């Protein structure tokens with residue numbers, strides 16, 4: 001997995017709270033294979049981006065020129081709530097979005113972002129609101145994220161500290177793969193299974 | 205030290221505790237067609253499923269609910285056909301037991317887990333699906349994961365986890381006539397919000413849940429994720445044991461006795477503490493339904509559509525405004541004046557035999573005025589319902605009786621609600637576009653959906669059943 005260290009890129013403000021994963025990618029696209037050639041980016045925010053005839057809705061933020069190369073989303077409460085679909089993260093990552101900043105995230109979606117090398121940065125709503133307002137005032141402006149120091153620098157140069165669990169920070173910084181991390185513990189796992197299934201043989 | 209139900213299960217599954225995170229053993233995995241991403245990743249990394257016997261798979265999300273006997277050739281959408289085909293291939297290749305599209309035990313993943321006894325008290329269980337919280341109704345710690353974590357669970361039977369916080373929701377009192385598990389959970393979500401349980405495991409406690417049949421408990425735990433919680437749990441008791449006894453995967457003979465002794469030690473000890481506590485008065489809960497586009501936008505059937513201006517929270521106000529636009533509703537409208545165009549009965553929330561009985565009891569001898577269909581939660585539920593003659597009640601009322609699958613819940617198999625139409629649905633999500641692009645969903649109990657089917661508008665089911 002690609003390590004995440006520092007990122008400076010265009011950020012898009014999403015004012016709406018509770019952006020669920022059905023919005024990020026409608027269910028009907030989850031049947032698509034994801035390959036190196038054909039990613040999930042065409043389906044990102046599909047029903048918000050396109051009208052019934054498949055034409056771009058000009059008022060949707062990612063359809064506006066300054067935000068076409070968005071690499072960071074600044075959202076409100078409960079970003080990514082709802083379905084466990086990892087396709088929501090695939091769509092963002094394949095589009096080029098590598099971080100989401102929000103006061104809170106849906107639990108499963110938060111884990112899914114980590115698993116795909118995308119940073120879910122937790123920042124107080126008051127600060128998210130300031131960032132969103134600045135991004136709207138200056139369309140296409142950038143935000144800098146430094147994972148090592150856990151800081152976000154807004155368009156006006158002001159810096160905020162964001163929250164992330166130390167273990168997830170380490171995974172993202174090093175681009176670590178969870179299966180590898182688990183298999184290092186194989187002797188402990190096997191010892192556990194022996195005890196566990198001796199007590200509950202019907203579960204084995 | 206006194207412990208909660210969750211803490212007991214958690215501590216019994218810890219392999220390595222690093223303080224910052226814990227390697228947790230996963231007893232069982234459930235799988236559906238959507239797992240093709242996880243299987244693809246396993247293949248790419250050259251990994252195998254470590255313990256195939258600890259997994260069980262079923263085809264549910266993409267299977268057609270009409271003309272099922274015609275098999276794969278009948279699946280029109282090429283991508284869906286490929287997924288269903290891959291499902292069988294992956295299961296066979298990894299040695300996992302699979303209930304394929306035409307298997308007599310096929311059903312929705314969260315229905316077949318409890319139904320086969322694969323789900324049991326005290327176990328840890330994952331599935332690549334957010335409604336895995338359902339299985340907590342039997343006193344399991346069950347949570348949904350994404351494709352990457354599903355891949356890990358299959359490859360290792362373990363997951364690195366951070367210990368969640370605990371939230372106890374106590375509902376005491378006695379539910380009135382026509383008030384079900386669905387109404388209770390909608391009332392809870394309306395109270396605590398869709399982020400109310402984020403980062404927490406919910407334990408549902410109190411006399412209302414003790415008196416609730418297993419089906420109702422499954423409905424309640426199912427929608428825990430709609431309150432932001434990855435899992436919901438209810439302590440096992442005699443209702444649980446009676447439900448499980450004799451089921452295929454349930455322990456038998458001396459093992460049953462041993463299991464029972466362990467299960468009886470699981471309920472939360474007196475004096476155990478939770479990170480948060482919430483309580484509701486069960487006597488006050490009415491039949492409840494959603495008016496907006498998130499499950500927290502729910503109200504008792506006697507209420508009116510709220511005015512967004514009445515919300516003090518700016519985010520909720522903004523959401524309500526956009527929800528009313530999408531739903532095409534005006535503040536102040538009596539909920540019972542909302543016209544309904546389609547009805548759907550089924551899903552992992554409300555597709556079990558008790559749910560079908562409740563809907564059939566309302567529909568018996570009556571005719572519906574809107575189109576709709578019933579898709580049982582599993583093929584076994586379908587058989588059971590047919591043995592009781594429920595299918596005839598639905599058909600004589602004018603509803604379609606279909607095969608089992610997720611169907612109109614997320615419309616992945618094409619069973620969608622046309623744009624602009626208003627649906628009364630027993631499912632769990634009323635997000636924009638969930639039942640099809642532009643579809644407007646009102647979530648409610650099976651009996652309430654049946655009532656709406658008869659009158660063509662949102663209806664207090666008690667007015668049709670004489671308050672029984």
Ligand code: SF4
Nearest residue numbers: 335551552610613614
């Ligand atoms: S019935 Fe709906 S909520 Fe349940 S598993 Fe299927 S799609 Fe998901």
